[in-house]
Amino acid sequence: MASEHHSPNWSRRRLLGSLLGIGVLAPFVAGDRTRSGDTFVLRYTAHIPNSHGLYTRVFLPWEEILTERTGGRIRWEHYVDRLLHGALDGFKAIESGITDYTHGYATYQPGSFHLTHGLQLPFLFSNPAVASLVSEELYPEYWKAEYERMGVYLAHCDTTTAYDIIARTPIRVPADIRGLKVRSTGGLMADIVRQVGARRDCGRGDLHGIPTGN
Known part of the structure; x- marks a missing residue:
């Protein structure tokens, strides 16, 4: 299990997005990328193109909020279009240090995240927004331990519509x-x-x- 790494200068957690059958979860892992003065440069990777709504309507607005609230201390490098890894390799990309924030799909990991897979049962939620909120509420008590054993920590959940x-x-x-x-x-x-x-x-x-x- 990876633990938080504390360097003499700073510490931070890598972000990981994890898609369920009905949603996307986002965890963190310990590691360093780049620091210049008081500015931290983190790497975002994705298999989706830069025209995809998950990038243009989710990540980019979130990045703007983060930049504003940190006074510009956190900045991002973007690598999309499967440039550094594919859709199935999010967890490997985090563990190997390729990326700091990416999409990892729990639904493609049937041997892990057992409680998380329960969210794929039919007719549980009235809409994606409710599913996202419920997922994040359940995380601390029910999923946190399993994710942390893999060295990742939840950042957010973005739920898809029904398939x-x-x-x-x-x-x-x-x-x-x-x-x-x-x-x-x-x-x-x-x-x-x-x-x-x-x-x-x-x-x-x-x-x-x-x-x-x-």
């Missing part, structure tokens, strides 16, 4: 999905796909190595 199924044939009643191949992540979401009689299709990330045999 849609896009199919070539109409799905009007639950029985219509039986036998269809449905792309899903692992863990709880894969269990739900199987329970409704569909077949889990491998994700795009699983397909990358097929043409080359890797």
Whole structure:
């Protein structure tokens, strides 16, 4: 377990964004990036393009607020468009020191974050805003220990809207999905796909190595 690192000059925590099936969580890890006088330069990385709403409507406004409230003492380097790592490698990028703040997807980690995966159960929340608030309220008591064992600390939760199924044939009643191949992540979401009689299709990330045999 990584602990907070205290250098002679300063200490800070790395930020990590973690997407659930229904939302994005953001934790911190110990480490240093760059310090110039009283200014700290941190690195933000993302697999999304710079035109994506998560970047333009979430991160950039948050960055402006942080810059204003710290009097410009915290500044950011931006690396988007999968420049430094892909969507599935957020946790590795944090642990290896590639980044200070990124998106990490708990839904792609079925072997970890067991309580967090419970948020993927259907019909729990009326809208994404409620889901985000509930997620952050639950974190200190129920999730904090598991995240901190991985050396990360929650910064915020950004919840997505419900997922849609896009199919070539109409799905009007639950029985219509039986036998269809449905792309899903692992863990709880894969269990739900199987329970409704569909077949889990491998994700795009699983397909990358097929043409080359890797």
